[in-house]
Amino acid sequence: MANAYARLLRAQARGQASYRTSFAIDLLGNVAVLGADLLAVVVLFRVTPALGGFAVAEVLLMFGLAQAAFTTADLAVGNIEKLRVYVRTGLLDAVLVRPLGALPQLLVLDFAMRRIGRTFYALVFLAVALAFADIDWTPGRVAMVLFAPVAGAVLFGAIFVAGATVAFWWIESGELANSVTYGGRDFTAYPMNVYSGWFRRVFAYGLGFAFVAYYPALYLLGRADPLGLPADAGWASPLVAAAAVAVAAALWRTGVRHYRSTGS
């Protein structure tokens, strides 16, 4: 079965590789996208020396962790966004009748190689941010640098899938899922004490976004959480990611069962 997916993936890769100019444009464009996001953070520090008590190098570390996690998830499962197109056009029928899992098929069918550039740039940026942040390296912190982006990517992946399932119930959901995917990416890039009220409770703890970059960064920097969680809270990120996956899987299964073909 893995063989079938590998073949689908290779066919996609071959097809996309034949459009060299488009691929090159995407690679360049992705640098610009990351650059723009980065600029949006750096410019704030022209006006203020600290954001929520964190200096520019510290916030950029959070930004780097958030980008590494998000772009990896986007590369692996980001194309699930197209689910609403599949539902609207009835193409999902064709996917469901095949003797392969619906979710892995959808992920492989539209795998966008061009997104690989984004992940690469984000990882390079994270390395630079780590070098500039004042980190007192210990084995635990090395492990955290390796674990946090993976756990974060899994969490974002679950968010992508959960967000896309809205299309099963609400076909014209449009960019609704963007509020938690792209919105989540921007949300995780800033210290959590910047936000407040129910907005922080829902996004930081309800959806678990605080555990993508903020808590791992606090652990790396050896800083106490102004919001009062223990210093080791960053280690909870794999658990948070696992819980998110469980919820997303349940939503997906319910969604597929609820799916009714468009009939056209």
Add this chain to the structure above:
Amino acid sequence: MRLRMEGNGVGKVTATVTATVTVTATATAVPTGGPHLIAHVRTFLAIAASGFHRHAIYRQATVAAAVTNSMFGFLRTYVLLAVAGAVGVAAGYSGAQLATFVWVGQGLIGVVMFWGWADLAERIRSGDVVTDLLRPIHPVTHYLATDLGRAVHAAFSRFLIPVAVGAIVFELYVPRHVGTYPLFALSTLLAVMISFGGRYLVNASAYWLLDIRGVQLTWMVTAGVLSGLYFPLRFLPDWLAAALWVATPFPSILQTPLDVLVERQPPATSLALVALQAGWAAAMLLACRYVQRVAERRLVIQGG
């Protein structure tokens, strides 16, 4: 003769249209005053009304977009308020001005419509654009009318929802001068025209390129950063912000209407900024007409 496989798998050219004919047809339809003008305004309004109604159908999409805009509204307001910090002022904006900047900005995204318009590019690719050329109204005018209709609909839906949400949760800035309101409305209208011009040019690149994603992406990123959507441009060094305002159309798409509304500068400066917008709107629409004319001369309709 051996057939070479083309990338898109379609027989390459089945019909060539020398668009000089169309150009003359369009030229004769240009109003000369008097009853012609009235007829022209009527046509324009009718097309705008159809643009309005077309978007009134997409209710779910409108709500979904407004929810997303609101999410980003919360995010950016909290971040900018944190930038203002205990002092409560950042780059000359008070907390209430910053919150208004963000929320009204989130509302304006749907009105000026930065991205997500590919109607023209798709019609160029499919060849349907040829019907646009046969109409007795210039394509740029026709698409502008449709877009203004869409913008009016957005002003009553996609604009109002985030602004209402922002007003409920945060303290927003109430303009001091009565004149600010009509000036903001005018500024927004000009912003829509400038944004439309940019989108039209991006779409028109499909006359030359098979894949316009690179152009779209460039426009999206540049417009996002340089218009004041990502951060107020006054966070930049003064000389840079001023240079962007004069040399590029981007600040005129978002930063100007927002600064006019929160009265970031004295009324006279606001008027000057809106005049600058008018200049950019004229320049962009002229550029659209020029590009359209050049494109029509070399247009090859791919049939199938």
